[in-house]
Amino acid sequence: MSTIAEPLNRSEAAAAPSLQDAIQFVWAEADMLDRLDYKAWLPLWTENGRYIVPTERDVSDYDDRLNIVNDDAEMRQARVKRLLSGFSMSSAPPARTVRTVSRFVPVAVEDGAITLRAAMIMVEYKYERMRTMAADVVYRIVSTADGLKLDRKIVTLVNCDDYQHGIGYLL
Amino acid sequence: MSTDFATLVRDDRVLTPMYTDEAIFEEEMDRIFKSTWVWVAHASDVPAGNTFKTSWVGREPVIVTRDKQGKIHTLLNRCRHRAASVCEKRKGKASVFVCPYHGWSYDVDGTLRKVPHINGYGEGLDTADYSLVSLRTEEYNGMIFATFKDDIQPLVDFLGPAKKWIDLFMKQGGGYGVKTLGEHRFRFPGNWKIQLENTTDAYHFPIVHKTFLDSLDPEAENVFQVLAHGGWVEDLGNGHSVMVMIPDLIDLEENLDAPIPQRFEELAKELAAEGMPDEQVRRVVRAVGGSGFNLNLFPNVACSMAFFRVLRPIEVNETEIMHVAIGMDGGPDAANRMRLRLHEHFQGPMGFGTPDDAEGWERVQRGARAGQDLWIMVNRGVDAPEGVAAPGHNAGDVSAETGMRAAYQMWKRMMTA
Numbered sequence: 001m002s003t004i005a006e007p008l009n010r011s012e013a014a015a016a017p018s019l020q021d022a023i024q025f026v027w028a029e030a031d032m033l034d035r036l037d038y039k040a041w042l043p044l045w046t047e048n049g050r051y052i053v054p055t056e057r058d059v060s061d062y063d064d065r066l067n068i069v070n071d072d073a074e075m076r077q078a079r080v081k082r083l084l085s086g087f088s089m090s091s092a093p094p095a096r097t098v099r100t101v102s103r104f105v106p107v108a109v110e111d112g113a114i115t116l117r118a119a120m121i122m123v124e125y126k127y128e129r130m131r132t133m134a135a136d137v138v139y140r141i142v143s144t145a146d147g148l149k150l151d152r153k154i155v156t157l158v159n160c161d162d163y164q165h166g167i168g169y170l171l
Numbered sequence: 172m173s174t175d176f177a178t179l180v181r182d183d184r185v186l187t188p189m190y191t192d193e194a195i196f197e198e199e200m201d202r203i204f205k206s207t208w209v210w211v212a213h214a215s216d217v218p219a220g221n222t223f224k225t226s227w228v229g230r231e232p233v234i235v236t237r238d239k240q241g242k243i244h245t246l247l248n249r250c251r252h253r254a255a256s257v258c259e260k261r262k263g264k265a266s267v268f269v270c271p272y273h274g275w276s277y278d279v280d281g282t283l284r285k286v287p288h289i290n291g292y293g294e295g296l297d298t299a300d301y302s303l304v305s306l307r308t309e310e311y312n313g314m315i316f317a318t319f320k321d322d323i324q325p326l327v328d329f330l331g332p333a334k335k336w337i338d339l340f341m342k343q344g345g346g347y348g349v350k351t352l353g354e355h356r357f358r359f360p361g362n363w364k365i366q367l368e369n370t371t372d373a374y375h376f377p378i379v380h381k382t383f384l385d386s387l388d389p390e391a392e393n394v395f396q397v398l399a400h401g402g403w404v405e406d407l408g409n410g411h412s413v414m415v416m417i418p419d420l421i422d423l424e425e426n427l428d429a430p431i432p433q434r435f436e437e438l439a440k441e442l443a444a445e446g447m448p449d450e451q452v453r454r455v456v457r458a459v460g461g462s463g464f465n466l467n468l469f470p471n472v473a474c475s476m477a478f479f480r481v482l483r484p485i486e487v488n489e490t491e492i493m494h495v496a497i498g499m500d501g502g503p504d505a506a507n508r509m510r511l512r513l514h515e516h517f518q519g520p521m522g523f524g525t526p527d528d529a530e531g532w533e534r535v536q537r538g539a540r541a542g543q544d545l546w547i548m549v550n551r552g553v554d555a556p557e558g559v560a561a562p563g564h565n566a567g568d569v570s571a572e573t574g575m576r577a578a579y580q581m582w583k584r585m586m587t588a
Binding site: 053055056063064065066067068069070075078079081082085087088089090091127129161162163164165166167168171 | 261352353354355356357358359360379381382383385386491496504507508511512514515516519520521522523525526527528529530531533534537
C-alpha cells in the first residue's frame with residue numbers, strides 16, 4: 001500500500017494549509033511541548049479541538065472507548081493548569097523530554113484543513129533513567145483568520161495497549 | 172531461606188527490606204501468590220462460551236476461558252510439550268488454542284485435543300496426561316479468582332465480610348450489571364506492597380491529589396474531600412479491608428430522592444430526553460458517580476470507588492497496575508461514555524490522579540534505599556465514628572492505617588505458615 005500516492009482532493013483545497021506550513025506548525029508545537037510552554041500551547045487549538053491518546057490501535061470512535069487522554073477545550077485547560085500548578089508531584093518537575101516528529105504523510109486535504117500522519121520519537125529523562133517512546137500521530141490542522149490551528153491530535157503510542165509509566169507532561 | 176519473616180512485621184510497623192529485598196520477594200511469590208486466591212478477571216471479560224482473557228496469577232501467565240457450558244477455567248498459558256505460550260492475545264473468542272510451535276491443540280477447558288504426527292510417540296503418549304494445567308477457579312458476584320492450591324478454603328469463605336462490600340460495589344451496574352469497559356496499564360519502579368497500601372490510604376488524598384480536586388466543580392470537590400465526611404477504615408479479616416470515604420455513597424440504591432449533582436445534570440437531562448423514567452434516571456446517574464469506598468482484597472485487587480485496581484508484582488522493585496474501567500452492561504451509551512470520561516479524568520498514565528500516585532510510590536522505593544534498619548510506620552489512626560463498623564471488626568478513622576495493618580498481619584500469617 002503506497003499511502004503517499006493516495007490522491008489528495010486538491011479541488012477543495014484552496015485555503016488548506018500547505019504541507020510545508022503544516023509541518024512547521026507541528027515542529028513548533030513539538031518544541032513548545034518540550035519546553036513546557038503550555039500556556040502558548042492552549043491557543044494553538046480550535047474551540048472544538050480534540051486531543052486524544054488512545055489505549056487501542058485502529059479505533060474509529062474514541063468517545064466510546066477508554067483512552068489515556070480524550071480532552072476537549074475545557075479538559076485541556078484543566079490539564080495545563082494542573083501541570084503548571086506546582087502541586088502535581090509527577091509534573092513538578094516532569095521528566096525532561098526531547099522529541100522529534102517526522103515521516104510526514106498527508107492523509108487528506110479538505111477545505112481549509114490538512115490532515116497529516118507522522119512519526120514521533122521521544123526520549124524522556126528523570127531519576128537516573130532514560131525511556132524511549134514512539135507514537136504514530138495524526139494531526140488535523142486548519143486555516144483560520146487567526147492563523148493555523150490544531151483541530152485534532154491523536155497520539156497513538158506504539159505500545160498504547162500495553163503498560164506505560166506515569167507521564168507527567170504532554171505528548 | 173534464613174529470614175525470620177515474623178520479625179519484619181510488628182503490629183504497627185514493617186521493616187524496610189519488605190520493599191527492597193529480592194529474597195523476600197521470591198518467597199512472597201511462592202508463599203502468597205501461589206498460595207491464595209488471586210483475582211484474574213471479571214465475568215464480563217469472558218461474556219460467552221468460547222471467550223477468553225489472558226491474565227496472571229502472581230508471575231505466571233494464565234488464560235481465563237469460558238466453555239460452552241458457561242464454566243470458567245484458568246489455564247497456565249504454556250504448552251505441555253515444550254512450553255511455548257499458546258495464546259498471546261489480550262482477549263477474544265477461541266474454541267481451541269493451538270500451540271504455534273508444533274501444533275498441539277487444546278480445548279478451552281485445557282484438554283489436549285490433538286497432537287500432530289502422534290505416531291512419532293509410538294504407544295508412549297497418553298493425551299489425557301497433557302492437558303493445560305488448570306487452576307482451581309471460583310467466582311463471587313462477577314469477580315473471578317484462581318489459586319494453585321486445592322486445599323485452601325473456598326473463595327466465599329476467604330472473602331468473608333468483604334462479600335457485602337463487593338455486593339454494594341456492584342450496584343454501580345445501575346440495575347444492568349457491571350461490565351468492564353477497558354483498562355489502563357502502567358508500571359512503577361517500586362514494590363507491590365506500596366500499591367497495596369495506597370488503596371487503603373485516604374491520608375494522602377488531599378495532598379497528592381490536590382490538582383485533581385482543583386479541577387472539579389465546587390460541589391464535586393466537596394464530595395472528594397475524603398477526610399471530611401466521617402468515614403472509616405474497617406478490617407474485614409484475611410488481609411482485606413474497606414475504607415469508606417463518602418458514607419453517603421455506600422449504597423447507590425439509597426437516597427435516590429437527593430438532588431442530582433451539578434456535574435450529572437446534563438446526563439440526567441439526556442437520559443430523560445431518551446424517555447427513561449425519573450426514578451431510573453436517578454438510579455443510573457447515582458451509579459455513574461461510583462461508590463464512596465475502596466475495598467482492598469489481599470493480595471492483588473481492589474474495588475476502588477468506580478473501577479477495579481489490579482496489581483501484578485514484576486520484580487521486587489517493579490509493579491504493574493491495571494485500572495479497569497467499568498460501566499453498565501447494556502446500559503445507556505451516554506451513561507457509559509460519562510463513566511469512561513470520569514475514569515480518564517483521574518486514572519491512567521496521564522490521568523489527573525494516577526501519575527502523582529505513581530510518582531509518590533516511586534519516591535517511596537527510592538527513599539527505601541536508605542536505612543534498611545528503619546521502620547515503615549503504619550501506626551496512624553484514632554477510633555472510627557461510633558457504630559459505623561460491623562460489631563467485632565477492628566476499625567479506625569478514615570485516615571487510619573488500619574487497612575495496611577490488616578494486610579501486613581495477613582502477610583505475616585502467610586509468610587510464616
